[in-house]
Amino acid sequence: MLGNEKKYSESLFNRATLAKQLEQTDLEWDVIVIGGGATGLGVGIDAASRGYRTLLLEQADFAKGTSSRSTKLVHGGVRYLAQGDISLVYEALYERGLLLQNAPHLVHVQPFVIPSYSLWDKMFYGIGLKVYDWMAGRYRFQKTSLVGKDTVINLLPNVRRDGLKGGIVYYDGQFDDARLAVNMAQTCVEQGGVVLNYMRVEGLVKDQQGKVVGVEACDLESGRKYKLKAKVVVNATGVFVNDILQMDVPKQHPLVRPSQGVHVVVDRSFLKRDNALMLPKTPDGRVLFAVPWHGHVLLGTTDTPLNENSLEPTALETEIDFILHTAGQYLERKPTRQDVLSVFAGLRPLAAPTKDAGSTKEISRSHKLIVAASGLITITGGKWTTYRKMAEDTIDKAIAVGKLVSRPCNTTNLRIHGAVSEKSNILKPLLYYGTDAAGVEALVAQHPALGNKLHRSFSHIGAEVVWAVRHEMARTVEDVLARRLRVLFLNAKAAIEMAPQVAALMAGEMGKDEEWQQEQVRDFIKLANRYLLEPYNSAAPAAVNHI
Structure with a gap:
């Protein structure tokens, strides 16, 4: 300890203190949430804020997996608009506005520039993004504009100039994903919930009728085992949902198929300004971003179907080469392997198709809520931006499954821990x-x-x-x-x-x-x-x- 100021042991968000609540062997939780990523933490906040006795268990650290490895965007999904998934875009744009409102210390408006090398592209994407603005309604950030070549060069000094016809400037959100996850965990505790990292669920507890009535968990720090009772159990483990589902019904068909996204990080000089570069359609049909983040630039992402899960996925050389090569086609100064400061990979939990599909374009980005015959609730799919809506839908279902006293969701205006209206006094x-x-x-x-x-x-x-x-x-x-x-x-x-x-x-x-x-x-x-x-x-x- 450093001194006589407020001690770590007195913190509300103290692991040892929270873990003591598991020692009450006769305690029945209303909701046990498995998973401490964006989805699980959202479910935990929703349940706790409604007044339900809530426990969240994470096998590693909060946001250790997918939820710390995103493109750092809070967005409606321009690509989903192009695919015609109007309802998903509407939902995401609304939730984007709520995130900016409820976590303003971590979410901010980010200008994006789409350079156009044909007048057709400029008009096509310009009209599409005007529709994007319109769909956001009162939660629109700023107005999309079509700009000339000189403006694009001013906004993106390193953009390739040969053949440049102009571009589009539009606005989306950016955030720090893992920091938001930590603040969400703190929010859940402030609402009366219990959250614990390094607490692995190793089995489901069932009654004589085969209904799930709790979980078996192991504290990975102490090795202590727990048998915890609950009225309803929620599987919110992202790409690991299949593992929990197979604790319920061994050898069942996978519900999720992972897709790997890779990001390459380079120095901020590759953009020079605080504007992001967005390429809506690369030569092979993917979307590529160059996004300023914490004084650096994130280049990505890929979309590679995989058949295996990992807490530490590894970027493929082909993915790294694709990102560097494609970014180099649109930048005057081309990034090379020597410029790479860090490479990270994340697995997206996409709802798997019933037939074998070689492309993740055929896998739904919308979330899916499934209730097993045992009463186990699984929430999967979706994305960071829509975590709050996913949680609301999940707890609405949990009320019916667990026969909980019905209470309305109140997270629409619930501020996340750390939210501050006035930033001027903060270094x-x-x-x-x-x-x-x-x-x-x-x-x-x-x-x-x-x-x-x-x-x-x-x-x-x-x-x-x-x-x-x-x-x-x-x-x-x-x-x-x-x-x-x-x-x-x-x-x-x-x-x-x-x-x-x-x-x-x-x-x-x-x-x-x-x-x-x-x-x-x-x-x-x-x-x-x-x-x-x-x-x-x-x-x-x-x-x-x-x-």
Whole structure:
């Protein structure tokens, strides 16, 4: 511990305190949610905010899988409009507006530029995006405009100029996905729910009639086993829904087929401005984005059907080459492998077709809600933007399945933890903490050494690591560098160099020894090298004094 200020053990979002509630063997939960990604956390918030006794269990860290590996867009889905999925676009545009309203510290309006190399494309996409604006109604961000060649070059200085006819400027949303997930977990607890990471569900509990009446879970930190009772169990495990379904009915047909999306991260100089590049149709028919994010640029994404799931999927060389090659066709300065700072892959949980399909274009992006004969509820498909609506539909169904006292959904105007209306008093590096920024600043005021930067290339300071442990349930160096500070996703080499210092700060806060620190650093270096095109093992020695 650092001093006599409010202790980690006193935090509302404290894992040990929350886990104690599982020791009440006679306790029956109204709703147990399996899965701590966007969908599961949304379901947890909805259930808890309606007053139901809610427990959420995540086998790893919150948003460890798909939910931390998105394109960082809160959007209606321009591509879905082109495919004629009008209802999905309407729903997503409405939910996009609610996210900006309820999590303004993490969601902001992002201008996009579509460069046009034919007048037909300019008119076609321009009209389509005018319709996109109209569909958003009162939740429209800003008005789409058709612009000339000089304006496009001004907005995207690195855009390919040969053959450029002009372009379209439109507006969508951008956010920090893993940070939002952490704040959602905190929101669920504030609403009376219990959420726990590193708590793996290993089986379903059934009564004599074959109805699901609970789960068997294992605390991966302590090894302790639990048998937990519930009126209704929700399977919200993303690409892992099939695993839970097979605990219910072994060998049943898969409900989900994963599709891999890969992103390549390069320096912000490839865009130079804060405008994003959107290519609605690449030569092979895909969509490609170049999006500014946390001072870097994300290039992606791919759409590759897979048959296997993983918490740490690996980008294929063909996917990396596709992204670099395609981006290079539209940029004057072409990104190369030497420019890549990090590569990350994520698996989208797409509802699987009943027949074998080689393309994910044939797999639905809409969410699906299924109730098994055992009463197990499974929610799958969908996307980050629509998590709130997915949760509302799920709990509406849970009320009927679990015979819960009916209560209306109230998440439409429920502000997410950290939401702040006025950002002017928050230091820029801490903006995404929202109302929690004052707490981070207070740590620095009490212990000035915690104001030191963790790395020359990033603004992050030691106080953020302490805050992550005390108030954001970070348990490992990976939790901090991947999902609390996001450095692993932005610059994997820098993350490796930060690892020893982060481990030392965490050890001082959590009461861990030198062996724990060394193991954490070794494990993190091994992981981080999966985000690099060439191995890198140079981690500077820790130089942190425990205060």
